[in-house]
Amino acid sequence: MRKSYISWDDYFMGVAKLSALRSKDPKTQVGACIVNEDLRIVGIGYNGMPQGAKDDEFPWGSEGDYLDTKYPYVVHAEANAILNATQSLKGSKIYVTLFPCNECTKLIIQSGIKEIVFESDKYQHTKEHQAALKMLKAAHVTTRKIEVGELSYVNIS
Ligand SMILES: Nc1nc(=O)n([C@H]2C[C@H](O)[C@@H](COP(=O)(O)O)O2)cc1CO
Numbered sequence: 001m002r003k004s005y006i007s008w009d010d011y012f013m014g015v016a017k018l019s020a021l022r023s024k025d026p027k028t029q030v031g032a033c034i035v036n037e038d039l040r041i042v043g044i045g046y047n048g049m050p051q052g053a054k055d056d057e058f059p060w061g062s063e064g065d066y067l068d069t070k071y072p073y074v075v076h077a078e079a080n081a082i083l084n085a086t087q088s089l090k091g092s093k094i095y096v097t098l099f100p101c102n103e104c105t106k107l108i109i110q111s112g113i114k115e116i117v118f119e120s121d122k123y124q125h126t127k128e129h130q131a132a133l134k135m136l137k138a139a140h141v142t143t144r145k146i147e148v149g150e151l152s153y154v155n156i157s
């Protein structure tokens with residue numbers, strides 16, 4: 001038997017990372033992969049503009065007037081993964097390349113997801129992160145940090 005096969009964690013985070021490569025955000029690409037209690041993938045997403053938002057009409061920048069930045073428009077990876085779900089998410093886990101913000105945390109809790117597996121928490125110093133942690137604790141949603149590293153088998157340019 002082959003011994004070097006990848007673990008479930010590496011597999012699902014790998015799928016999340018592969019999805020992140022679809023993002024057009026020049027600064028932060030995020031991917032998410034939701035897995036049910038039978039270890040089946042039931043939702044995938046990455047951060048992108050809402051349907052119908054043409055690239056030349058919506059900005060990807062993060063500076064200047066709020067309405068001229070991506071922030072009011074972009075759909076977060078976790079939200080897209082939840083909205084793309086093929087079944088109830090009760091008792092599922094979400095693998096996400098970046099720790100969820102407070103808004104996605106609400107969606108995660110309300111959809112019945114019980115565990116968040118993440119790789120980066122580069123925004124852990126923010127108030128949004130604090131709010132997310134407070135809600136997750138109240139809802140008994142657990143969090144776990146893993147490190148998967150680069151997707152060496154994908155040609156990333
Ligand atoms: N968990 C997350 N999922 C996401 O999909 N995002 C998206 C929203 C933006 O497109 C980008 C963050 O942009 P910036 O703040 O690094 O310029 O990542 C952000 C976070 C952070 O909480």
Ligand SMILES: [Zn+2]
Pocket residue numbers: 076078100101102103104105
């Ligand atoms: Zn979010």
